[in-house]
Amino acid sequence: MSEQYDAIITGSGSNGLAAAIHLQQKGLKTAIFEQASSPGGSTRTEEVTLPGFKHDIGSAILPMGVASPFFRNLPLEKHGLEWIYPDIPYSHPFADGTALACFEDIDRTAAQLYKDEKAYKQLFKPIVEKWSQIENNLLGPLSWPEHPIELLKFGFKALPSAKMLVNHYFKEEKSKVFFYGSAAHSTLPLQAIASASFGLVLSTMAHKYGWPFPKGGAGKFVEALLSYYKSLGGELFLNRKVEDVNELPEAKAYLFDLTPKQLLKLKGTDFPSLYRKRMGNYKYGAGVFKVDWALSEPIPFTNEKCRKSGTVHLGFSKAEMEESENSIHNNRVSDAPYVLLAQHSIFDDTRAPDNKHTAWAYCHVQNGSTADFTQQIEDQIEKAAPGFKDCILAKTTMNTQQLEVFNPNIIGGDINGGKQDITQLFTRPITQISPYSTPNPKVYICSSSTPPGGGVHGMCGYSAAKKVLKDHFEDLK
Secondary structure, three states: OOOOOOEEEEOOOHHHHHHHHHHHHOOOOEEEEOOOOOOOOOOOEEOOOOOOOOEEOOOOOOHHHHHOOOHHHOOHHHHOOOEEOOOEEEEEEOOOOOEEEEOOOHHHHHHHHHHHHHHHHHHHHHHHHHHHHHHHHHOOOOOOOOOHHHHHHHHHHHOOOHHHHHHHHOOOHHHHHHHHHHHHHHOOOOOOOOHHHHHHHHHHHHHHOOOOEEOOOOHHHHHHHHHHHHHOOOEEEOOOOOOEHHHOOOOOEEEEOOOHHHHHHOEOOOOOHHHHHHHHOOOOOOEEEEEEEEEOOOOOOOOHHHHOEEEEEEOOOHHHHHHHHHHOOOOOOOOOOOEEEEOOOOOOOOOOOOOOEEEEEEEEEOOOOOOOOHHHHHHHHHHHOOOHHHHEEEEEEEOHHHHHHHOOOOHHHOOOOOOOOOOOOOOOOOOOOOOOEOOOOOEEEOOOOOOOOOOOOOHHHHHHHHHHHHHHOHHHO
């Protein structure tokens, strides 16, 4: 291909799309090269069980798609995107048939917690109220904060482990388990430093924006992004696996929505040996084992709050959840894993045939595991929804290796683009002034292996694009 571009983006996940859109918005000529036959990276929707049942293969609930400082300012509704907001963003059932719900209303949420009502409001109200002052620092590379006092206040709550935070704030066992449900999205042990930050951010998103998902499937989000990108003049090439930078058209900058392992395999980067060694030390996190179900009826949760929730966290005691998340980092297998479940079709009737339903769930496993955790996941759901197994019409499963085949960025089943512990939370992929730059001044990284990490928010790509503009197109930044 002889055509010249200002910038080429490899990979059409949410970060690659964000980078391409921002550069195109600035008047640059860009193109996206995608190795798969369908765009979107992990954000895709397919019929994988029975005809007419639409399943999100990767990302399913997209709170950060709405909350992202970049995505929320794009005219995606004009390009076909319609958000669906479940009655309850997420809930957490217990063995005695009760459940706690995270409502958008903080006071209503806190009122369920009895002795911990006041503590919950003290924990979350300041963060929700001041979120606009700290979001850019939390969702970008390390930089001098615009509001240092507010960021420091958040840091005092976010840097401890989830276990330390719940023991400090809460007295009730159920309150602690409830917070663990969102904190465990980190895939870190709940005793790990900064694991509290995930629970704080995700619950704040629920209170401030809700936990919505796109009508018709997560793939509709990608369709809207691509439609907008193409309306700006951007180009997309599918089935174009890039193995050598020199295969790409001439451009001033090349942005790769790839993790370090893939980037190091790429020829033509001219990276020095020291950089390769440092990138080779990048740590990947726990994997996931995922199940999609076609169902004859809605999941028969015992508690009504769960029946009205888009997302349900399953883990029936503090000790059980701690053991579940510890085991995957200590060569053990939990028979009662923490399960993250999404149920779209009770709110979105486009997901399944009339009077039928879908469900999506995963548990955390060791990176690279090929073990089948279907029974453990279904057993956990059955505890909160007796009769669930009788509703199953068909199912498909994906272990960590199958997930990596589906999307090569999911190394060993790691859906966060790398371990998000304290050593790699803000200094990913390596510690340097610009996490998006490489020793090759034309090559940049824009994947979730850069700050702020995993999630469908596009902020990694947006920040990488800003760096490209600063380095090569100073008059346009």
